[in-house]
Amino acid sequence: MPKILYSQVIEEDPQELKKLEKRHRYSHLFQRVRMLRLLKSEECRNLTEAARALGYSWRQCQRWFASYREGGLEELLTSRVSERGRQELVTQEAFEDLQEAMKRGEIATISEADEFLRERHGIEYAHPDGVGQLLRRRKVKLKTGRPRHEDADPQEQEAFKKTSPQPLSEAAK
Incomplete structure (x- = not known):
């Protein structure tokens, strides 16, 4: 040699x-x-x-x-370093499609996201929390509205807000 x-x-x-x-x-x-x-x-x-x-x-x-x-x-x-480990199942196009569907409000839960990926892109995770881990890894949070009681009356709540006394901190402004 x-x-x-x-x-x-x-x-x-x-x-x-x-x-x-x-x-x-x-x-x-x-x-x-x-x-x-x-x-x-x-x-x-x-x-x-x-x-x-x-x-x-x-x-x-x-x-x-x-x-x-x-x-x-x-x-x-x-x-x-970034090339190590197993490659993600979700392609970039599939993930962008998932994000768009989330923005449109079609997806509200992780199970709906899992179903979306399975039906539209043929991507199936072996573990039920696979999609949840994907979303956490990509720092995506599912946006949900504030919880409301089913018996709550929206008009009554608005009327209460208008007639109730203001806290001192807001009155000083």
Whole structure:
């Protein structure tokens, strides 16, 4: 296997990498830039030494360097954190359709939202609370009116509001 001359393969200048390293100091991407700087400045001669200096495995440093060789610094600094885990069942179009239906007032409960997704988009959640979790994750709240008693008379309530004395805090305004 041919020996890689990291100082020639890495295009960026060590000072430029040092600046980038400072900019990403509190990011999980900091160590990736640091690895490149160590290899470029020849503080570390190979990935094994760089891995030891950074406290990562040789394999992890190898992955980082491979991504750098594929797409340069831009590819190396692409964060893949959001790509982890299972993908959502709901597509963006289905979710936008659901939001529109909620705005129109067609959907008032989570079970209605579940039924809407199942009938219109063929999306079926295995767990009954799946749609509820989706809505919480996307920070969507179902808007409902203030509860009213079934025997309440709206005209009588309005008349009461007009004839009742005002609190002192409102009268002072």
